[in-house]
Amino acid sequence: MSADTVRFSEERLAEIAELVKRYPGPQSALMPVLYMAQEDFGYISMDAQKMIAEVLGLRLMQVREVVTFYTMFKEQPTGKYLLEVCTNAGCMLNGAYELADHMCGTLGIRMGETTPDGLFTIAEVECAGACGGAPVVQVNNIYHEKATPASMDALITQVRADGGVE
Amino acid sequence: MTISSDPKQVTQICFDRINIPNQNKLSVARENGAYEFLPTVLNDFDSAKIINEVKTSGIRGRGGAGFPTGLKWSFVPRNTGKPTYLLCNADEGEPGTFKDRDIMRFDPHLLIEGMIMAGFALDVRDAYIYIRGEFLHEANVLNEAIAEAYAANLLGENILGSGYSMNLTVHRGAGAYVCGEETALIESLEGKPGRPRFKPPFPAVEGFYRCPTVVNNVETLATVPAILKFGGEWHASIGIPNNTGCKIFSVSGHVNKPGNYEVPMGTSLKTLIEDYCGGLQHGSVPKVIIPGGSSTPWLTAEHYDTPLTYDDLMKAGSFLGSGAIIVMDETADLVALTRRLAHFYAHESCGQCTPCREGTGWLERVMKRVEGGKGCAGDVTVLKDASEHMAGRTICALAEGAAAPVLSLLKHFPEDVQTRLAESSK
């Protein structure tokens, strides 16, 4: 894909035009627009970044700085299901590491990797802000609190059985 | 609101309506008193009166620093010719904290109402809620609530015919703890990496787009409707002087019933843990209590009875912080926990200040070695030196938070470290 082929749809562009109005300056719309790109294209490629810079009238470097600073912006494709296990204090004290190890075992990959079928990526993340429900696993940004090896296995099995269809 | 006008009866403020089903829907929220007092504020109060009530209430910021909110508002210069912005800090990234999330997902209108009132007091046209990226669900709930509020003319032009207009926008962060620091939050909201700005100038004078800006925590803003409805004096009579009102504590770790509990200030740690959280998972006395989020120094069993106030916790050698209490019983591996927290700070350092950028990584690597049984005797001095010279020498307080667990470990549990070091010499 080149910068010419990574393009927002007309609807998106209209949405962005509206969004920009909500802020004192167009650069403020950068993070929301990056989310849109991630939603539309799966990840934020360099071409997408160039295109976004153009759409918002920014320099490519301004876009690059933001994309690389924030962990939730992905420059590489991830698995269809992103399993993010919090291992910070609250979750650690409630067995998050054991849970993460178990999940890696079930998936047959190491932390940070993607299953060969491209279905799952497992990652260790920082405190999700839900320590009351520790341990917490986010699945594509949906919180699964008080997760257990059994509940995660069930989820993985379910996804696999459905062939990855939500 | 069902809160009693008698301060002695009050045990909850922000969580007053938290358990009502569908409270996030405007109709339900209104049935339960949301926006009831708003017209009075918009029509009969003026800026000075509101700020004065908030000052009288004695409320201190619930986001971590505990700065008196009324005072902060009074610092905002008027008639600068520039707009004033109100930013709600919903970044909730401090490990252990998860209270703002409940307000936002269960009672978003309480926050919105608080923001309208604060916005009115500060003559704000555009307000923003900066919410951490992971809280996608909460952001959606807020957006729906805001849409309903706009439709009901509670937001937008000429709110309820009062002549006051305010826009409110939810803005998602994207995975950076440091964006909870108010100046980093401002940078982030400007579409840049969240690197804190040095002060002065303070945001109140030069913040968002270099205009006067107030940044307040969700819980702080959610308290405003009650303060205005029942009066500053009312709020000041809850809790204890200089530590007024109620506070939500997010309790996690080795307790039987972790969760958020709002209690009047001054309730003791022990009461909270035993009466509300069902006590510890193992044993009867905690080994470590981190009282205000992972960035605050640790307390040990000797401080189990400390009343939960800004002042008492400071006296005990720590801080109330964001009210995130992480409790550990005797089963906790403190070296491992410290290593995990060191990893957190190394991962989250924005990278700009030398001691924080280099120090956090250094601490993590040494802690990892120590945890893995590969430490050496000199490591203790290195850990101490490296953390002591980070704290207080950087633009923001992240480095101080990074130093706290290491210094606490070395101070309270040197033997835990020594045991690991001994393992390595074997």
Place this chain on the structure above:
Amino acid sequence: MTQLFINDQEVDVTPGTSILEACRQNDVDVPYFCYHPELSVAANCRMCLVEVEGWGKPAASCCTPVSEGMKVKTQSETLAKDREMMMEYLLIHHPLDCPVCDQGGSCKLQDYTVEHGASKGRYSEPKRAVINYELGPFVNTCMTRCIHCTRCVRFADEVAGTGDIGVLNRSDHMTIAGIVEGALSSELSGNLPDICPVGALLDKPSHDVSRPWEMTSHSSTCIQCPNGCDISIESRGDQVMRIVPVDGSPEPWICDRGRYVYDAFRSDNRILSPMVRQDGALQSVDWSDAFDRTIDLLKDKKVGILFSSQWSVEGHVAISLMRDALFPDAKVAFDLHRRDMRPFAFEEGLAMTTSQIEAADQVVILGSDLRQRLPLLMQRLRKRGRAGKPVSRIGAMNYRTNMEIGRDALIRPRDWHGVIARAMEQVSELGKTAAGFDAWLGAVSDRHEAGKILADALISDSCALLVGEEIRSHEDAASLIHGVDLLMRACGHAEAGNDGRNLIPEGVNAQVLSAVFADARVSAGDIFAAASAGELDALILIGSDPVGDGLFPSAAKAALQKVPLVQIGSISGEMADYADVQLPAAAYSEIEGTFVNMEGRVRVATNPIKSLGQERPLWKVMMRLIQVMGAEVPVVSLDELRSAVCQHLSALSDAWCVSNQDSALIAPNRNRDAAALPKARTDSFELDVVSRYSMYREGMWARASALLTEAGELNALDDVLVHPDTLAAKGLSAGELVVKSFLGEQCFNIGVREDVTPGVLFIAKRGVAGDLSDVTAASIDGGAV
């Protein structure tokens, strides 16, 4: 003033000053990395910690403003420990490759390690690896050495205005990176290695060539553009190794042209010994043989003299003495970009200092590619833009500026009259007028809307006009400048103290040249025409290359084919093809001399580098020439020559003869009664031709520099550009097309760009489309055969 105590010493500073600046002003040493007086404060290195009495923790002095009665300590045991720790943090990932690092010996990290560091670091984990990035021909990166001070990032943002360097990632993965295609798009990029406090950004051309301590520095003035920056020429032996800016001069930076031209000093293109053409080729001879040949060519002949502005004031006056002694009737020319030699109402040179321009309420650029022409003035304008002050512009192309231009209008050169007329009408309506308006307006029938931009700016209290090459080289320049002068007078911008009439000159010493040669000068075109017409017997070119530079290449070629050429200069260039004799004159690095920049600032170079070959200072060559030709030698020493200079320019007797260099600025000439009225156009070609000045290829020095030539290639535009509509109107598309002008039909590769005015034929690359520079009008008629 705010009073405070630094180490118990009472000091007064302006309110709002930072502690660090207060310390610097009072010679108190505080270590720092990220602070830079010309850049915004970042406060990230945390090296500048000091103690303030009553504060619980140390304060970063660079970002802490002073307050009344504050008690600051810059030395204490805790601070010593803090600084030691800062050094330890910084060195955690820093490689220990000082022995092979170019920065070694002039490295802040090295110095502070000695001063503040511990003798041993305690970090035993693996060091971080960082990838380098490509920044083009001038800057090398070695990013493992980076200490993340972000000076380079701020420089790229704030000074260069390109923003192509940034900070990626965070935590200790944070890296400084550039996004660069080909080369940094800045003409100030050579300053990056200077501001990098460590060896992460390095000067590429001098990489691995020499060590800082081997250099001898020679203070001089750069003659590469009218800004005449102070420079320090650094040499090893008699070889120029690099050129760097001078601390404490008006501009903290120098541009890439002035810096990287240094390789021309030792290029093959230098004339290092007298040369004479024998059997068709130039042969090295001794001075007397060369003079014999010169006498043959010049004695009792009618000559034309053409020289460049690159010489010192002494050199220029010596040329005038030579003319007076040998060829009192000879016409001289020294400006290759001026067609209209009638006196200008305001002559070349700036009425304002660059700081005053930076501070003016309004700045209007009239027809100049300022970024190429005067990169440092552009940088000032950028600074102004950052402070929210407007800059507007009218011209034939939206020249790239790296800054926001407030109001911008594209016009053709023929529209200038209409622009000025429109502005006159607008200010007249406001009751602002000058005697002469009516006559001027009466001679112009067109009105152009762009005049509104000019008039709106003129209404403000202080307005700086930057009149550029598009007007200066206009065929009807005198009337345009008269018109602008009337406007400025009408609006009160022409009095001393509030004079905003700045005419950007071709080179340095413009004020001196117009005073010394006022009566004798003609257009270079006239000299070539005279030579071609057989009215001249020979040409003397002193440091000038009219084929490679300027607006008369075709005429120059024709003339040079017709008459013999005596070339005197430092660089041989293309003139080697024509010269019958070459006499070597010393380069600007090799002379004691005086220079006047466009602001009228006087600078004296005193400690020259030894000559590389047999070249002599120009004034000595001139005196020898007078002597061998049998006339009386007017001056025999530099002192005598300088007295002669003072006779021409009394302003210099104050500013320089009394060795009072920093005093008054030399003001540009004013000719109040130079009332030229607009002329009607006579030719019938529909396109106006404008040619672009390129800082990388204009001038003999630049072309002799391999470094600048390389940069010029990276920055090149298409040869000839037009607006797409211009071609569309003719049903043509970009490519090889025939251009018709009074020179006949020629074929050029024509590209399209939206930012060229429709109706303008824009010559972007003179070297290739050189011949077209001669014409002011042309037409495109169709595709190549």
